[in-house]
Amino acid sequence: MSANLTAPPSAAALRAAAAEATLRPRDLAASLGVSEAQLLAAQSDGGDVTPIAAHPDALVAELSSLGEMMALTRNESIVSEVHGTYDGYASGGHACLVLGAGIDLRLFPKHWCHAFAVEAETAQGVRRSFQVFDAAGDAVHKAYLPLDADPAGWQALRDRLALTEPSDTLEVAPRAPAEGAIVAPEKAAALRKGWDDLGDTHQFLALTRKLRINRLGAYRIAGAPYARALAPEALSEALHRVAGTGVSTMIFVGNPGCIQIHSGPIGPIRPMGPWLNVLDPGFDMHLRGDHVAEVWAVSKPTRRGPALSLEAFDADGRLIAQIFGHRAAERDETGPWAELLDALPDRAVEGA
Template sequence: MPSCLSASNGNSHNIKEINVNSALYERYQQAKADNKAKYARDLAAYLNVSEAQLLHSRVGHDKAVRLNVDAPTLLTELATVGKVKAITRNEYVVHEQVGRYDNATFSPHGGLILNPRALDLRMFFSHWDAIFALTEDSKHGERHSVQFFDKQGDALHKVYTTDETDMAAWQALIEKYATPDNAELTHEPAAAFTSQPVSEELKQQLEQEWRNMTDVHQFFVLLKKNNLSRQQVFTAVSDDLAWKVPNDSFNQLINTAFKDQNEIMIFVGNRGCVQIFTGEIKKIMPYQSEGSDLKWLNIFNPDFTLHMIENGIAECWVTRKPTQDGHVTSLEVFDNQGNQIAQMYGQRTEGTPEQEQWRQQVTALPRI
């Protein structure tokens, strides 16, 4: 009589996967016991796996489950659970916003959660992949989350319950989509960006295209059409349209906006998600732990928190983009890989000119 193992190639594959997961889970438990890192992202880096792979290994061991649902459907149904905390981050900036997943609009390629001064999101679904739900113990009791990952295994977006979340609706949503099939994750390398060189002729063309814009979103078309990075275009156009400023400019503007109490907008994103804060800054706390080189800039508002590693900033640019309502001025912040890690605007309602106060705050930054 054949053994169960030899009777099915599928079972053999599943057992191999379970063994791999068990080995990673054991390494994870040891790393936690040894205090190698506090957060899942850092533990994954220590173990040389993706954060998605680490959470995948916890299914069947901890209170972690795989969800069998597409992102737009789940994001739409999250509106039923009430107030939650949404987190979107990249390598150097974490953006946390308490709010509701109301006013959702989706297309096959992207989506909006449109609640200005509350939960405000832009999503690009070609990057979205695996979804998990997790319940963890914390010093404040159980912590419940839904976590969305991209095809590289990086966290695109996380949703945590709050004291104002309808937990019955939350549990019903998780149970609705929980699946026993924790299929193997298939990661793919991030698409490499290869730009073209900028000739003198192209410089003139870019200048004209920039000056002809009537909406800030047309800038994305300009980049894609010409296959260029943002910084290449900034460097190519005249310095009344884009100019470099010191790397502490984000810090300077945050502190100026705090002092003046004008409303600003802070965009933080990654490959697949951008989260937007709109409002006044209520509390700023710089932080550097003893023995660490990392300098943190922290913002603490009642429903919004931002954590930025200021050492991660490699370049800051001010840009002026034409719209039907006049020029819109922004600060764009980049890391040493050329990734945009944050962007800042003055609060502006469509159809109205930007704040004169914001414009003065930005133009007061020294040029370099």
Template sequence: MATEPSRAALRVRFAEARAGGLRPKDAAESLGLSEGAAIAAHVPGAGEDLPAAGLRAVRLRGPWIDLLRSLEDCGPLMALTRNASVVHEKTGVYQGLSAQGPVGLAVGEDIDLRIFFHHWACGFAVHEPAREGPAGPQPSLQFFDANGTAVHKIYPRGQTDAARWQQVAADFADTTSPPPRFVPAEAPVPPRPDDTIDVEAFGQAWAGMHDTHEFFGLLRQHGVERQQGLELMEGRFTQRVPAASVRTLLQAAATGGTPVMVFVGNPGCIQIHTGPVRRIEPMGPWLNVLDPGFNLHLREDHIAGAWVVEKPTDAGTVTSLEVFDSARRLIVQFFGARQPGQAEQPAWRALVAPLRQPA
């Protein structure tokens, strides 16, 4: 029986994969590891001395809400939240942090997060010596779920208070906990058969919504998977549109200067950009927004379903574009920029209208 490679061997192989141009997630997967497991292998064990030229990691302790609050004095930071298909990067100050039980919020001027701390299994302060190239490393705080999948990452920027950043990492360092043990992700539960759902009752409940935030509870109450709900309401509240609709929408928003909201998330965090998008750059399979303070990287070849969705609210109908991958996972949502309780802007509806037209 083959023996598992040592931590030292894993570190060497990970460094080789990184030197070959792979980003950390891809480098870890090339070794058959989760990203979290690859980072954990770089936490020095008792009496272990890691090479000075290599990646080093220090495990962090919570409470995570306290750690995030302590970042405000660091000044501008880059928040990164991703899933398997989309990366959302936003630069700003961590402000307006609050939590109620396991659910947290960051409602700063630029950093806008919905945080689900029960999915934050562990965190690390990571340092990898600088090297050339766009994927070059830098100091970061990285948080992972129980499967070793990244839920949120934080990077210093040029205007970051470096001393304060280092102090936060030191204040929340955890040198006593044992190495984290990651478990394989469970297979997704398939949707219930459509004929077991009371579609009429589901539609009536949808029509009776007062706020978009009721939608998740509505799905749970009726036992409906998200994309299944869109399929069941097709022609009434939803319309299937081409995968190219994402590019069409972003390019039209950039041309017209229409501000949008872009939601990208995973089970542990949802990150939101509100404002204009300007520079839309397709590069191979990636569709990119490359603006000062906001970057979005979307794998267009991962889009398996796109829907225009209407949700009733007390302020009128709210329209969104929801995008799914081949595993039926929601990977990104687009809304028109609006404040809670405000009506949807006509300019946003004008952007969405062409998506509904037959090709």
């Protein structure tokens, strides 16, 4: 018997669905069995969606001219929204940087495959954004213009970056499967030796690649004092304690194409169903607490002293978020952050 294959919706069908939708675009695309980028591409013949050049050198390098914007980066389990400026752009073959006022990004150009300038009608007015997607059509990063901003600069940039031969259909690649933990207990001694020799946190992934393991696999085999397994609820507890004590942290939220960093204290955590929300001036964060399956307290040596992080993973081994104590020239929160980590509950051992 032949397989019963369902053809994807046509561009016309996607446009009709988008015109009548009450769901958010990401949720609508999922309900229709397409990617968010494909849903946008289908709307590119009406003037509200314009396919544009996707490389950060073309797009992000120009965003500082638009003044304050909202930067949004997400993965399946968490959304980070930061207000600021896209200043301090630095290009790079493997990674690009944005070090603006409030907006702190690490960009990985090979995942910047599709991009659109989007004008969307809302109850408050027209919301203008640039939205970037990976090869599978999943969101990498979005940059929103404030509703009350003069749109002239945004429109001019859109027109400069517009593709000369746009299409209302988009071919996407299959989503990469979750890697899961790569565990090699026989490499534990070599891992600990290499870990002791680290001089910078950025050297850690090179160490795991050399040993042919990955981040989560390393944490599972290293043991204390390198990595300590915490209860899944430790992430929520840590956020509540950070909010309650005023400890300043650096919250890293990312996907393969972009890492967004928020530095500073956070306000109260506002639970709503499975979501844990931060709704601060200039910073919103929305975390699916029910996605958290593993949490680790990790210590990596650096030339400035230990870098202490809280790292959360989902049930498939995907990294959800990392939190570090905020260390800056004018303020060092590593002491209070270390005390907060020490007080978090360990993961229960089966059979104990």
